[in-house]
Amino acid sequence: MKLAGVTRMTRSASPKYPSVRNALIGALAAGVVGFAYDFIVNDSIGLIDSASVAVVAFLGWAIAREIDPDYPSSGPVALAGAGLLAIWTHPHLLLSAVALGAVRLLVGTVGGGGPTTVDLFVLVGMAGYAGWQVDGWAIAVIIVVGIMVAAGPKSWPWALAAASLATAGALLSSDRVDPGDESARILAYPVLFIMAVLLALPITTNSVSDIGKRPLDSRRLRAARILAAIAVAASAVVSDVYGLTNLGPLTAAVFSAAIAVPFTRRQSSAL
Numbered sequence: 001m002k003l004a005g006v007t008r009m010t011r012s013a014s015p016k017y018p019s020v021r022n023a024l025i026g027a028l029a030a031g032v033v034g035f036a037y038d039f040i041v042n043d044s045i046g047l048i049d050s051a052s053v054a055v056v057a058f059l060g061w062a063i064a065r066e067i068d069p070d071y072p073s074s075g076p077v078a079l080a081g082a083g084l085l086a087i088w089t090h091p092h093l094l095l096s097a098v099a100l101g102a103v104r105l106l107v108g109t110v111g112g113g114g115p116t117t118v119d120l121f122v123l124v125g126m127a128g129y130a131g132w133q134v135d136g137w138a139i140a141v142i143i144v145v146g147i148m149v150a151a152g153p154k155s156w157p158w159a160l161a162a163a164s165l166a167t168a169g170a171l172l173s174s175d176r177v178d179p180g181d182e183s184a185r186i187l188a189y190p191v192l193f194i195m196a197v198l199l200a201l202p203i204t205t206n207s208v209s210d211i212g213k214r215p216l217d218s219r220r221l222r223a224a225r226i227l228a229a230i231a232v233a234a235s236a237v238v239s240d241v242y243g244l245t246n247l248g249p250l251t252a253a254v255f256s257a258a259i260a261v262p263f264t265r266r267q268s269s270a271l
Contacts, residue, residue, distance in 0.1 A: 019075070022076070023079060024058070026061065026080070026083075027055070027083075028054055030054055030057035030082075030087075031054030031057070033087065034046075034052075034053030034083070035047070035053075049090065052093060053087055056090075056248055057079045057080075057082050057083035057249075058079070060081060060082025060248065060256075061078055062249075063100050063103055063228075063249050063250055063252075063253035064077070064252070064256050066100070066103045066224070067224055067253060067254070068264070069107075074253070074257050075256075078252040078253040078255070079252075080252075081252030082249045082251075085245045085251065091248035092135070095136050096248065096249040096250060098126050098129060098139060099231070100249070101126060102142040103228060105123065105142075105143065105147070105150055106145060106149060106224040106227070107220055107224045108150060108209060108216055108220050110211060111210050111212045111214050112211035120158045124158060124161045127143040127144060127163070128166055128168070129169065130169075131167060131170040132169035132170070132172070133246075134173065134238055135246045137170050138234040139231050141166075142228070143162055143166075144159050147162055149220060189233075192236060195229050195255060196229040196233060198258040198259075199226055199228070199258055199261070202218075203221060203225070204218050225254075228250060232250055232251050232254045235251075
């Protein structure tokens with residue numbers, strides 16, 4: 001649906017929508033490229049690795065759709081970027097899936113009456129798992145904030161439980177990464193800072209939730225964009241800069257949404 005020059009994206013993941021079909025085709029293409037790379041460069045046949053590349057590419061598109069819902073062009077850019085990062089070094093699939101769920105919770109793209117008790121139990125577990133990962137503590141923050149925003153008056157005990165479990169996971173985790181090449185980290189910091197500033201700019205949205213087709217809250221969307229950028233930056237601070245690829249889908253989505261800001265803000269100001 002076109003709305004004054006802005007495309008309202010469907011929230012559904014059904015292949016009946018052209019955008020979803022294109023994303024699935026793009027993800028499959030990324031998997032084929034990954035397979036060819038392994039076969040030609042590494043002289044190996046990595047079917048599992050190729051499938052992983054395809055999933056990672058799709059996750060990049062899906063996260064970009066969450067943090068830049070009105071502008072579908074961000075999705076293919078994130079899909080390509082996530083696929084390339086996955087070919088270079090395979091990201092953490094489960095943590096990336098948790099990142100997608102965290103962003104969806106905070107933005108409110110699911111809709112309905114908010115998370116159920118079962119949902120909240122799952123979210124607390126997700127926060128604990130994210131906190132356990134060296135690159136995931138900022139994703140746990142997104143979950144905690146998302147619970148407070150989405151769950152209403154009953155949120156505080158659940159948010160506290162999520163924060164406590166994430167903190168315990170971070171304290172007990174023995175997974176640490178060698179800081180690695182400091183020069184590469186120094187080069188990455190200005191780029192991450194610029195992305196964070198761009199995503200912190202005010203934003204409006206015309207997209208709606210999956211359930212109930214409720215208009216998305218621009219304030220929640222902006223908060224999700226800021227915290228997603230922080231999560232990517234945090235992965236460079238606490239680990240090797242190449243640890244950014246552990247969050248490859250999130251990294252690609254944040255990058256694609258950030259580079260779209262000058263174009264989308266011009267479009268919005270014309271409305």
